[in-house]
Amino acid sequence: MTPLIASFLNSSPATPCLVLDLDVVAQNFAALRRALPDAAIYYAVKANPAVPILRLLTARGSSFDAASLPEIEACLAAGAAPDMISFGNTVKKPSAIQAAFALGVPLYAFDSIEELQKLGLHAPGARVYCRIAVSNAGAEWPLSNKFGTTIARARELMMLAPSLGLQPHGLSFHVGSQQTGTAAYEAAIGQVAMLFTDLKTQGLDLRMLNLGGGFPVRYQDDVPGTDEFGAAIMAAMVRHFGNDLPAILIEPGRAMVGNAGVIAAEAVLVCRRIEADPRRWVYLDIGRFGGLAETEGEAIRYRITAGPGATGPVVLAGPSCDGVDVMYEKTPYELPLDLCAGGRVLIHDAGAYVTSYASQNFNGFAPLAEHYL
Numbered sequence: 033m034t035p036l037i038a039s040f041l042n043s044s045p046a047t048p049c050l051v052l053d054l055d056v057v058a059q060n061f062a063a064l065r066r067a068l069p070d071a072a073i074y075y076a077v078k079a080n081p082a083v084p085i086l087r088l089l090t091a092r093g094s095s096f097d098a099a100s101l102p103e104i105e106a107c108l109a110a111g112a113a114p115d116m117i118s119f120g121n122t123v124k125k126p127s128a129i130q131a132a133f134a135l136g137v138p139l140y141a142f143d144s145i146e147e148l149q150k151l152g153l154h155a156p157g158a159r160v161y162c163r164i165a166v167s168n169a170g171a172e173w174p175l176s177n178k179f180g181t182t183i184a185r186a187r188e189l190m191m192l193a194p195s196l197g198l199q200p201h202g203l204s205f206h207v208g209s210q211q212t213g214t215a216a217y218e219a220a221i222g223q224v225a226m227l228f229t230d231l232k233t234q235g236l237d238l239r240m241l242n243l244g245g246g247f248p249v250r251y252q253d254d255v256p257g258t259d260e261f262g263a264a265i266m267a268a269m270v271r272h273f274g275n276d277l278p279a280i281l282i283e284p285g286r287a288m289v290g291n292a293g294v295i296a297a298e299a300v301l302v303c304r305r306i307e308a309d310p311r312r313w314v315y316l317d318i319g320r321f322g323g324l325a326e327t328e329g330e331a332i333r334y335r336i337t338a339g340p341g342a343t344g345p346v347v348l349a350g351p352s353c354d355g356v357d358v359m360y361e362k363t364p365y366e367l368p369l370d371l372c373a374g375g376r377v378l379i380h381d382a383g384a385y386v387t388s389y390a391s392q393n394f395n396g397f398a399p400l401a402e403h404y405l
Contacts, residue, residue, distance in 0.1 A: 033294050033380060036405050047298040047376070048318035049401040052080075052383050054088055056292035060258075061092055064247070064284055067262025071280040074118055076245050077103040079285030079384040080293075084404040086110035089288075097245075097283040101128040104137060114138070118242075120204075120283065122147055122163055122179055129154040141204060141242075143181040148189055152196030159201035160193055161242060162186045164227070166220040171208020171246065172331050180205065183227050190231055190238075202240030202278065203228055209286060210332060211246035212255050214264035221265070225272035240279045241269075247287035249381050252333050258287070286384040293383025295323075295400070299338070299375045300351050311345040314367060316377055319350010319357040323390035323400055324379075327359040335380040341368040352395045 033041075034053045041051060064073055074097040075089050081103060086096075087110045095116040098104045107117055114136030119129070122143040129140070133155035140155055142148045143163040151160055165180025181189070186203065193200040203224050207216035224241065232238050243265065248255040256264075269277055301315040318324060326332035336348070343366035350357035367377070390399040 033378070037294050040403060040405060041294070041296055041378075045296060045403065046401060047296050048316070048322060049296050049403060050293050050323075050382065050387055051296060051403045051405065052082075052085075052289070052293035053405050054084055054292070057085055057088055057289055057383075058092065060284075060288050060292070061089060061094060063258045064262075064282070064287065067258045068265065068280070068282060070266070070277070071243070071282045074120070074242075074281055074283045075288055076120075076283045076285030077107065078388055080289045080387055081106055082387065082402060082404055083110060085289060086112070095281075097285075098137075101125075101131050104132050104135065108135065118281070118283075120242075124150070126150050126154050133158060139201065142189070143179060143186075145189060145192070148193060148196060148198070152193075152198055156197045157199065159199045161200075161202040161204050161240060162190055163204045163206070164224055166205045166207060166223060167216060168206075168208030168211075170211055170213040170216050172210035172212065172248075173326060174208045175206050176208065183223065187227060187231065190236060191234065194236075200231070200236045200238060202238050202242060202281075204242030204244060204281075206244030206283075207246045209246060210248045212248055212253075214256055214261055216246070217243065217261065217265050218268040221268040222272050228273075228278065238278065240281060242281040242283065245283040245285050245287070247282075247284050249286050249290035249384070251381055252335055288384075290384035291381045293381070293386070295379035295382045295386065297377045297379060299371055299373055299377055302372050302375075311347050312367075313349060314346045314371065314377070315349050315351055317351050317397075318379075318400055319352055320359060321352050321354065321357060321391045321394045322350060322397060323386035324350070324359055325389040326385055330360055330363045332385075333360070333363050334382055336365060336367070336377060337380065338367045338371050338375060338377045341370055343367055344369050351397060354395075 074095040090111045096107045097120040099121040118139040168174035168176045297316040348360040
């Protein structure tokens with residue numbers, strides 16, 4: 033937690049709320065640029081689409097990975113040029129494709145023939161890239177089950193693109209969100225590079241390899257630093273492409289904003305539910321429906337504090353009348369023994385995928401407030 037956030041929290045803002053230090057976002061952008069100077073940074077807007085973040089990154093020359101037409105419009109409203117935006121979702125409505133193309137967005141992802149055909153109809157002449165499914169081993173939040181196609185199918189689709197009036201521009205992959213190891217990138221680069229080279233020998237003018245996101249935030253456990261990821265990625269690129277490097281794109285989301293924000297929450301109830309269970313149940317005024325969706329399966333394990341003093345084991349749950357609104361029951365957490373209703377609880381490194389996941393008034397609870405400093 034930065035001094036700026038700490039000072040703001042001293043004013044006791046209403047909870048639940050996210051407090052985010054924009055200077056940390058700027059530092060993260062600079063760190064990624066240093067680690068991968070040859071890569072174009074396309075911020076994954078879905079991680080946190082707040083206007084102050086989009087404006088800050090636009091001013092620093094970032095490009096943007098958008099998942100929907102409203103995200104594209106938000107980037108444009110923040111000052112981004114259309115040619116700095118990639119429509120990176122492989123599932124798009126025809127009307128959204130048509131509108132994005134009319135706005136000047138030049139770059140579109142796909143991973144199926146049906147999506148490629150939609151692009152040919154509604155974005156004629158656009159640059160397209162095919163997303164390939166790669167191993168997400170090491171990722172706390174895998175993505176390959178839903179997105180990406182096989183190497184063989186990607187080859188067929190890319191060869192078909194020109195006949196549909198599209199420009200086959202490149203390939204992409206995603207090693208999974210909160211990727212905790214560099215080996216996933218190295219293996220994926222090697223796998224995709226073979227197809228990239230093969231397609232070029234077949235006459236396609238491929239120019240870009242999109243490495244996706246996945247760069248992690250340190251929650252409770254240590255993870256490789258940005259520099260370590262950068263070194264491993266560039267070594268793999270040189271090993272597989274030699275001096276003929278394609279343009280490199282990265283799509284950081286969590287790594288750009290995750291460690292910049294802290295959630296201030298309030299304990300609504302602290303109780304011993306079951307006599308034989310030594311753990312107290314701590315119900316907060318934010319839960320899985322209030323923005324902590326990534327606690328599904330206890331996948332993302334935030335660092336959580338509630339002041340000094342002796343601690344004891346707890347189960348952490350949200351305020352709603354839904355039985356699945358339990359964040360942590362298996363992962364061991366401890367909070368102060370004197371914590372009671374009305375006490376403040378801080379959820380650290382929560383700047384990513386919280387505000388964008390928050391439901392709208394489920395059980396009557398309003399989405400958490402947002403403060404950008």
